[in-house]
Amino acid sequence: MISIRDIRRDNLQRLVERYDSMKSLNEILDRKDNHLTQILNQSMNTATGKPKQMGDRLARDIEKKLNLGFGWMDQDHSAEPPEPKNIVTLDRLDVEAGCDPSGGPACTDVAVVERIQVSVDWFKQNISRFRTIGHQLVTARGDSMEPTINSGDIVVVDVRDTDVTKEGIFCLNYGGGVTIKRIQVLPFGVEFISDNKLYNSFVLKGQELEAIKIIGRVVTALCVKKFPHGI
Structure with missing residues (x-):
């Protein structure tokens, strides 16, 4: 069974592809930090010694700003066809x-x-x-x-x-x-x-x-x- 951590990370990658780049996604989310990049790259959290992951608050904030609907970040969308290029x-x-x-x-x-x-x-x-x-x-x-x-x-x-x-x-x-x-x-x-x-x-x-x-x-x-x- 896929963990909620992996589902949110996969959905983050899907959003990066939808908006062409992490830079574009951060701009539309009005984010100035590199936290999403660190989650996507599974950068180590020095405090816990574990890979950084997306919490509930961040997941809900992304859903709200992108009008994805409550809980979208927690759903497995891997079976959906990839969005076409251009x-x-x-x-x-x-x-x-x-x-x-x-x-x-x-x-x-x-x-x-x-x-x-x-x-x-x-x-x-x-x-x-x-x-x-x-x-x-x-x-x-x-x-x-x-x-x-x-x-x-x-x-x-x-x-x-x-x-x-x-x-x-x-x-x-x-x-x-x-x-x-x-x-x-x-x-x-x-x-x-x-x-x-x-x-x-x-x-x-x-x-x-x-x-x-x-x-x-x-x-x-x-x-x-x-x-x-x-x-």
Whole structure:
């Protein structure tokens, strides 16, 4: 029987392959140390005289940050087919970003509901030429960002780009839920703009901005259109 230590180490190797390198995996996990490398290489723990291993806290933290689902690191995935090379996997989350002034629905336990695989070439042409990691898919709901983003569109969020000083369209936590707004930085605060002119923009400043958590920049909208029979 495979030990939990070996299962977690094998899954760590699987994640390194998924994200191309340990360096890329550490970047998306926002880790600055070499602890994962030491676990993978079975470096000796000088305190115990045994190989370093992944504890429960680290395993749960990886699962949470990568939206793998609770317990993924403890499951044996060796029977699953290896992920193909030159493929980018995009996780679609069970998150609806409300495009309305009051924000979206509450978002607590986030899970991956679908994985979409695209070629690296397609990804670079349609989503980002700069890097292929750190992008997630959420569903837009509401009409306040029309015609830029329509209700039902799948938007690609770059969760590693939260710099609002560059301005643009962002996915953010506000008002108890997730929403999408165009952001413009002003001398006295930050303006949150709806592209649909029927909706008013609003400005937050000072301590009011503490209520905002930037999830990431919206870089692409994958428009989903349904056509009736006969068209």
